[in-house]
Amino acid sequence: MSENLEELASRYRDILRQAVYLVRSIDAEGELSTGQVSTLNMISAQPMRVSAIARYAGIRVPSSTEQVIKLEAAGLVERITDESDARAVLVRITATGRKKLGEANKRRNANMAAALGTLSAGEQLAVANAIPAIAKLNAALKS
Amino acid sequence: MSENLEELASRYRDILRQAVYLVRSIDAEGELSTGQVSTLNMISAQPMRVSAIARYAGIRVPSSTEQVIKLEAAGLVERITDESDARAVLVRITATGRKKLGEANKRRNANMAAALGTLSAGEQLAVANAIPAIAKLNAALKS
DNA sequence: ACTCATAGTTAGACAGCCTAACAATAGGCT
C-alpha cells in the first residue's frame, strides 16, 4: 500500500509539473499575470493583509509587497490602514480592479473550458471528481 | 452544459494555481530545481534532443539550452552529437546524474506520498482516476 | 518604560523564462 502511494505520488508529481506549463499557457494572453489574477481573486471578497496574501499564495511577504505595489500602480487595488493595528496594511480591490479581474477570469475560463471540451464526458467527470481531493492535498502542504 | 464546463474550468484553474505552489513546496529542499529534475527524468530512459526537451517541458529552445548548460556544468548530463543529424545535440544523463536524480525523486516522492497519505482512500482513488484525463488536458494545451 | 515580537518595506541578488539575431546543417528543387 505504501508502495502504491509512492507510485501515485510519482505519477501525480509528473502531471502536476506539466500542469504548471498549462497554467502559463492559459494565462499567456492578457494584461494581468497569473499571480496578479490570483491576488485579485483572493481579495475580491474582502480586503486582506499583505501577510495573509503571502501566506495564501505560498510566497514570502516581500514578494507579496512587490505584487501589491504593482497592482496599486495599475490602479487595481488600494492600500487602506487596518484600524485595529496601525502596522498592518489592508489591500482592497478597486472598481477598476474588479472589472479587469472579471474580464481576465472570463477569458481564462474560456480557454480552460475549451481544453476541457476536448476531453470525453467520462474524463471531464474524473477531473471534476478529483477537485475536492486535490484541494485538500494543496491545503495539506500549506503548513 | 457549456455552463457546466465554464464552472469546471473555473474550479480547476483555482486548484491548479495553488498546486503550483505545492510543487514548489515539495521541491524546495535539495540541490536540484524542479526544472532540472524534470529534464533529468525526461532523458533518463534515452537521450533526447534539446528541442524535444523544450517541447515536452513547454518552454522555448533557448531556455532548454540554458538548462542543459547548467546540468552539464554540474556533471549531470553530457552532450553527444546525433550521428544522423549534425545539427542536433543529444542530451544524455551521466552516472552521477542518474544517482542524483534517484535521490531527488525519492525525496520528492516521499514528500508527496506523505501528503497523499492525509487523504482518504476514496480521495486517493479520485486523484488516481483523474491522472489520465489531466495528462490529456496537459497535452491538449501543448499545441 | 523597556523589551521583544510582529507587519511591512527597501535593497540587492538570482533563477528562469522570453525574443531577436546568428551559425551550421539538412533537404528539396532546378
Added chain:
DNA sequence: AGCCTATTGTTAGGCTGTCTAACTATGAGT
C-alpha cells in the same frame, strides 16, 4: 552540382518573480 528555404541550436540582452537580509514602525507583555 548549386541554391534556397527550413530546421537545430547557441548567444545576447532583457524582464518577471522570487528570495534573504536589514530596516522602520507599531503592538504587547512585564
